[in-house]
Amino acid sequence: MDTNSHTHAAAKAPAAQEFQSLVPDARLRLVLYCFLMTALFMATLDNQIVSTALPTIVGEFGELERFGWVGSAYLLATSAVMPLYGKLGDLFGRKFVMMAAIFIFTIGSLVCGLAVSMNTLIAARVLQGLGGGGIMVSIFSINADLFEPRVRARYQSYSSLVLMASGAIGPTLGGTLSEWLGWRSIFLVNLPIGIVVLVGLALFLPYRKPHRRPKIDYAGALLLAGAVTSVVFWADTGQIFGSLIAPKSLGVVAFGVVCAALWVQVERRAVEPIVPLSLFSKPTVCLLWIVSICSGAVGIGSVNYVALFLQTTTGLTPTHAGLLFIALTSGIAFGSINSGRLIARTGSYKIFALISGAGSCLAFAALSQLPLGTPIYVIGGLMLMHGISVGIGQQVPVIGVQNTVPQRDVGAATGTVTLTRMGGASLAISIYGAVLSAFMAGAPAIPGVANIEELTPAALAALNPETRTAVSAVYQHAFGPVFISMALMIGCSFIAACFLKDVRLPTMHKKTAP
Secondary structure, eight states, rough: HHHHHHHHHHSSOOOOOBBOOOOHHHHHHHHHHHHHHHHHHHHHHHHHHTTTTTTHHHHHHGGGTTHHHHHHHHHHHHHHHHHHHHHHHHHEEEEEEEOOOOOOOOHHHHHHHTOOOHHHHHHHHHHHHHHHHHHHHHHHHHHHHHSSSHHHHHHHHHHHHHHHHHHHHHHHHHHHHHHHHHHHHHHHTHHHHHHHHHHHHHSSOOOOSSSSSOOHHHHHHHHHHHHHHHHHHHTTHHSSSSSTTTTHHHHHHHHHHHHHHHHHHHHHSSSSSSSSSGGGGOHHHHHHHHHHHHHHHHHHHHHHHHHHHHHHHHHOOOOHHHHHHHHHHHHHHHHHHHHHHHHHHHBBBHHHHHEEEEEHHHHHHHHHTOOOOOOOHHHHHHHHHHHHHHHHHHHHHHHHHHHHHHHGHHHHHHHHHHHHHHEEEEHHHHHHHHHHHHHHHTTOOOOOOOGGGOOOOHHHHSSHHHHHHHHHHHHHHHHHHHHHHHHHHHHHHHHHHHHOOOOOOOOOOOOOOO
């Protein structure tokens, strides 16, 4: 009976594997990791640093109607190429794919800095996005080659510090550079950073040649890019065509559906599909995609609306509202670092997805019920709670998917996680905007205010106290449903996490020197 019990236990336990890091030397791994984080900082800082310089750019070039496309062009290009870069890394090795992405991003930054019109700037932003998407995907794929699963969880949690830094200093740095050195400097600053990272990766990152013949699925790549771009573009059609259900907007949706249907047919026959359809047959991967979509929808998509809420209902200036975001970003860093350490220690990640979804859901549910005049420290406490919750679950989708798929598909699978997160953010921004507009449209007229939606924070502060209170009450009423929609979205993440299997990341056994 003891023998049978032992055999049964051995069958249930995960088989020990031998992990061979791409870089055996621990100190060199840390050096490479620093180069990777520098590249991540450069790519994630870009949109943040551009945001505060956009008014200056529009002042020089004009064409205010194309204001949004400076950011949307980058997002569209980034989303379209993420799955492609993941697959190219699997086929050709991650070193040269990563270097190509950095090179494209750096050249795109140079062209942005030399732009002579709004059209050339938007085109250059597309070129930047083609590189930026590859940087974000390749970094997490290379981490899978450098660190074993449990250790990888800890190092990937450190990336949240980079994201926090770019989010915290980006707007301030963009405003400062554009004021003192001109707006072109916000793009040209990427050149020395990109060159340093390129040289570092060329010298220190080994090349691991995949043991299979590369065969690029061009048709699948184009069709997937068309489908993904349609989804992201549709999220902006409310502003472009006046409504998300306008005939032209629905035409964008129809184009995306056709591309998606054709993509499935092509991938069934492709020797090396961009995204292996076998991933869709893995329940864990599909559930983690849902978690990733919802996390992006709330973790990324809610930021601008929380900032608008603070400035329209509390009377905070943009600067003071930005300072309050320190609670959010600090919470993300705290939650991510500690959950990364706990995942590395325990090997379990399901519980962190559950805590993350439940915490953010409760935070936004509470925000939706706050009365006008709620003390700032209460709002700051809820933002801190949301930030910690986001940080706790931030690396779960990447770690879980990488642990589920075979090594040959790690790059492609990682690309899908990054893509779903960005796609969730894009769709959620449109949903929040539609909800806010719907409830603002039914607001009663306020004496002395011609158009409430055109009030800037400065104009709001200049109103008399009674009018300002009336405007704040309208926004407070409209933001209640917005926060409820955020709570519902992240609630879907919690439900998906409930169905995840409580697997343990394996502890790899490394060869020791004789």
